[in-house]
Amino acid sequence: MASLPNLETPLESLRISTVVPATPRGEENGEYNLNNIDLLMKLHYIRSIYLFDSKAVQDLSISDLKTPMFPLLDLYSHVSGRVRLAESGRPFIKINDAGVRVAEAYCDKTLHEWLDENEFSIDGLVHDHVLGPDVAFSPLVFIKFQSFKCGGLSIGLSWAHILGDAISAFNFITKWSQTLAGQSPPKSLHKPNLTKPKFLSNYISDNPISIKKATVVDEYWLAANESYVATHTFHITSKQLQNLITSYTSKNSNTNGKTKYFEIISAMIWKYIAQIRGDFGPKIVTICTTNISKRVENEFPTNGVILRKIETNLPPQESHISELVKLIAEEKMNEDDAIGKLLEESEGKEDFIVYGAKLTFVDLEEADLYEVKLNGKKPIMANCDFRGVGDQGVVLILPGLEDDGGNNGRMITVSLLGKELDQLKYKLEREWGINNCSSRGF
Template identity: 25%
Template sequence: MPSPVETPKVVDGSALTVEKSIPVAVHPEHETPGGFLFLTSIDQVAHIVVSTVYCFERSNDNAVDVIKQALSKVLVHYYPLAGRLAKSSEGKLIVDCQKKLGVPFVEAVADCDLDSLGDMSILHPDVLGKLVYKDPTTQNMPETAPLLTAQVTKLKNGGLILGIALNHCMSDGISAIKFINSWSEIARGKPLSVVPCHDRTILKPRMPHQICGPYDDFVQISDVSNMTTLYEKEQNVCRSFHFDSEKLAAVKKMATACGQVKRSITSFVALTALVWRARSMALKMKPHQQTMLTIPVDFRSKLSPPISDGFFGNAVVFPCCLCNTGELFDEPISSTAERIAEAIERVNEDYARSRIDYLDKYGFEEFALGTLLISSWTKLDYGISDFGWGEPRQFGTGSLPAKSCLFMRGWRNKKDVVVVLSLPFSAMNTFQELLPV
């Protein structure tokens, strides 16, 4: 099997100069509902800000005004994004839609063109900070911080980058892309193809709670391999690895060639099995070290009746595989793929509602270093985010937490997959060597 080609490293932002305007608040064009928006127990644990960029090769002279005016119009439909977080009488996060402080909007100009920025799938923190406006209140005063910010950066040769920072408690990736695509439809003068639904009470916990378990996802893993010291001693580096269709087919063949394969194995499952095993080896996990793989799975279609297409919120759960690394290293990769496929298949309505009940009762504890969360963005439909001058040439985000891995589309060929993860320096070099050649 040919080796996966490492994609170009993220560009250092030291040479990038961006001049920004003072943020102005964009409000919904028309009066919108007040009151408070219920946030589910899944929303409660997703209280982090996610930054993304949409990179356009060309734009119009009035592109900034078009995007800004369309934002005001789309906020009529997505009005909770113009509000702020608050606490309910039970101490839970809710959205105060009466506090209509709007969305901070920044205009900017950069001294480069899109080509000079290279691969934008994973951005260096300095670059991300220059292309995405993050409100200073976000870190210390999250309940007064905006739920959404927007920055439009004009580039040389007509290019343009739209950078947004969105609080994850408002939406998962599927809902976020639908919002962006609705925004772009309005910019083109089109009606919304999907009208958002803001009623999240369909995902309220059941009373009394009906928790079916046990849940391996909530097992707390001890660090018996001294990984904490490795992360403290060495620089954490982020790298990306490119798998084209030929390499993906080879990985899939490897994951189905040995062992008893009981179900269909997708390229995602095969690649996930490969990455989980290689990362565990690279971190030198001891045989008796527990290791956990967890994957976000959309459950919209699993409920009866299914959640409406316009649902705006978080509708994912995180099934997991838990085992000792000795088992993981000894078993054929086909057996690892079987574990993963079986975990994904466990997600049904009972599983999702039980998970909602569990989170409401017990809350969420941060994953240990022995855990790997693999999230795939390869099917997010950002390619139709056309504001009037064509689809984005690239789509990207910032560097990843230590326990996360991201699968993204190739920036030249959308059928390719780019695997992005962070590891201590020595572990990253080992991880790269462990990828099949």
């Protein structure tokens, strides 16, 4: 089953406070209407962390860290709101200045010790946050500041996906760090023009299979899993990535040099998961992109996710990586119309799983995770995962560590059934020398 927040954990070492917009709205409470794509993502949560060494945190108090949030929430007013249900049962956000929650914690370990024990896990660095049991009183955003014995700091963001996609979440915390650095927030945010992308095929399904209806746990906005879903992050160094690319290109004479790292890594993991599942290996997967290059500066949070289905009649476990790369690059099938029809028919009252309804690959390799800065310094490590993942699993492809050349390496955060994840670790170590993340090099 999907785990719920541990409501019985003692809070002696944890302080919770609320930050509200700098300018009170008084009785001028507005409403923010959630569109169908927002509601499609209602059971998912985006969690990102940013780890800074003591030099980056020097002379910054918790008050300094919280102060920029007040003017920032003037800009992101709906982020401070709370979910309400219309008479029809359709959720919307009441803009009532209820605020975002801030958690403050202290760890008696150093950053190095934490990373040695926890690798690059997000658990513990992000507040355990889901909407419910009474969504009308549930914050949409939690920010956790955890100080370490060495003077280092982690910043953990938990962001309800109904507010916007991962890029929107990253932009929010980046804008906070810019405000902290003394930059004035913009007077307004640009509403994006969410035009439909050019279809990659003429295929239109009447029954979309990249999403599925979900069972919700009690009154929490979180779906149930049939089995335990575990999460782990792999770090592909720039050298390992080049070896993978060399292996792919040497066996693919038709390569045009335009293949993305995302496509190669996704193909490799697809093949391995298919081998692990055997006859049940996924012949259908979902590709999730966000059109990062078309996002504009100071953009209003939005769910600009693009879902595409890939289906093959060949067993992926026996296919060469180059064959799967070609499928990912050229054979993505559009289900927009079918998904839109299903959402319209549900009138915003049905619950769906997107990530993990089918094995899902999420392209975030061009995300600006390392644009969050303290005292002008980038984090020594940043990572992201999703909560509310279905049993089929999700794979996030993220930028690599800055000290490994940034875009020359990759972080891969994988959520799978526990036994499958253990086998994937073994395969990646045996085939490519890609092992568990650790604090080596910090």
